[in-house]
Amino acid sequence: MNIMSEIQTPELTLVLPVKDEEEAIPAFLSAMIPMLEKLDDPVAKSFEILFVDDGSSDGTMRVLREANQRDPRVRALSLSRNFGKEAALTAGIDHARGKAVIPYDVDMQDPPSAIPPMIAKWREGHDVVVGVRDNRETDGFLKRASASAYYRTHNALSKDKIPEHAGDFRLLDRKVVDVIKTMPERNRFMKGLFGWAGFNTATVSYRREERETGTSKFGFWKLWTLALDGITSASTVPLRVWSYVGGLVALGTLVYAAFIIIQTIITGVDVPGYASLMVAVLFLGSIQLISLGILGEYVGRILTETKQRPLYIVREELGE
Known part of the structure; x- marks a missing residue:
């Protein structure tokens, strides 16, 4: 009965949108699962990792099926086509069962070592714990400048502020997740929706690492489109x-x-x-x-x- 309870309501769900990441998934699981199991927290005994395959054309789902057979804590959704990261992240949040949910990237540029401090802040009573990069040294000059300009522009135009140098990497309490799941809009900018929800928020700073496997699926045009979606969805x-x-x-x-x-x-x-x-x-x-x-x-x-x-x-x- 206790085992079934843990499976049905895990303490933590990691949500990972992926596309063509068959090489990165095994390395991610071999690093993340032992780290979570060593936590001095109930999360160590009760967590799940939910992948959302956003229309991959490689062997991503094959790798995820094999991982699920080895460890039922690894779950996966396969979308019928590529709907984009914001939609895939929404699908993961909709299907996450944990008391807390952390959106995460399989490339592990956001280091796993930032997760324990997030959980600690959550245990202290914070409903949202935002991961904030303390530097952008891994980005080129143009990307750093454009990102800084975007955050300033967004916060100047919108009432729903988003922390500078913060991405989707954050911990969300179940009550925050339930609020986000009620938002019906199709033009999704998840950082803006997270900011709109509010709640008691804390931050955890971390140093972002270089990507070790695969390549980023976000080129200039996708970033530009996401920026437009962010501004038009948050402000008139x-x-x-x-x-x-x-x-x-x-x-x-x-x-x-x-x-x-x-x-x-x-x-x-x-x-x-x-x-x-x-x-x-x-x-x-x-x-x-x-x-x-x-x-x-x-x-x-x-x-x-x-x-x-x-x-x-x-x-x-x-x-x-």
Whole structure:
């Protein structure tokens, strides 16, 4: 009975979205499971590791089936296609059974050694424990600069603040997980949803390591798209700002029109030059196109929400 209880309600669930990671999974399990088993905490005897295969084209599911047969604490979901990391992470959170849930990456750049301090903070009564990188030395200059700019921009535009240099790596108490599971939006930015939920939050700093196996699936374009999703899902300021821009341009136009009228009255009719006319037309046209593009971003997200399609589809589940 006690064993069944531990299996049904583990203390901790690690959620790992994976895509084409057959080489990284065995190394991850051989490092993570012994570390969890040595914890001076009930988690050592009651945990599960839930992988979400997000449409892999290699042997990822084969490796996970073998791992599940060896150790039933290793569970897996196989999605019907590649839905993206945010959807895969949502699927993992929806199916996690633990009293606490930690989203994690199989590359172990976020070190396993940061997990015990997170659990300790949780035991002290914190509902959310956020992992915050104390440096970004493993990133190039451009990525460091763009990440810093994004965090500052997001927090300036949104009421739902996210800690700088924090990713999805964090511990979430079950009551926080239950709140996140009620959020129905299809355009997901998980760090923003975590921030919106609130609750009693603590932080744990750590040093991120270089990736040892595989390659990152997040290129520049995916990061850019994720940044757009983060800002548009968390704030309507980009829409509102163009009202102010339009007002300032209109005011400038009125001032310039008054200047032309006064100049015409004093000096007579003056024919404007072609260059100044083209500059004005191109400038106003650019403003209109930028504002339409921002409006289009929001309209596109409205379309996605109104379709009410499932965020993900599970093809196979191991360790039900």
